[in-house]
Amino acid sequence: MYVIYINDRPLTLRAEGEAGQYPDQAPETHLTARYSGKRKSLLNYADTLEKGSPKVTSIELTAPDLDALWADFRSHYKWVEAAGGVVTHRNNGRQLFIYRRGFWDLPKGKIDDGEDRPAAALREVCEETGLREVELGRALPTTYHTYRGSKRRILKPTYWFAMTTGQEELVPETGEDILRAEWRTVAEVLGSHDPIYENLRDLLRQIGTD
Known part of the structure; x- marks a missing residue:
């Protein structure tokens, strides 16, 4: 499916x-x-x-x-791959969320040429949140969404990975329109009325019951 x-x-x-x-x-x-x-x-x-x-x-x-x-x-879409992480803090058990362009989101970004998925996910998490010591965990379900490019329709799969860290301080990458980076729980985010993309809501529901 x-x-x-x-x-x-x-x-x-x-x-x-x-x-x-x-x-x-x-x-x-x-x-x-x-x-x-x-x-x-x-x-x-x-x-x-x-x-x-x-x-x-x-x-x-x-x-x-x-x-x-x-x-x-x-066949109707250009395939553009991305990777990201669901980061859990080892001490407080909370997850890392970012606030970008009016929505709560998870750190992620496009995979560079020659880069593998886990490496891309770790790089994007560190670049977007200021974390430096992040441990890679298991692969999570992949999400898919589409958007219109300048010439073609784009289909973007995002490969997600569980991650952990002991670092507390976060530095949002404002150059990527990230206004805030915070430690929150999945239950808190899903239980609130805060705006979040539906594909991420689906992902969080799945990992929340794992």
């Missing part, structure tokens, strides 16, 4: 017979359809979510061959 966030709304691709997970999606605005095999039709579904219509807030597409559906969907 793949869940891609388009305009902060989920497009789920899954194999026929595979169970879906949609506890927060209103049934009256959730569209489920079987993929016809026509690649161009996938853009129609993406455009529906991009336009932000209140009539359709989530879409689920099924197909007998999930790999083929995923390949067809990816």
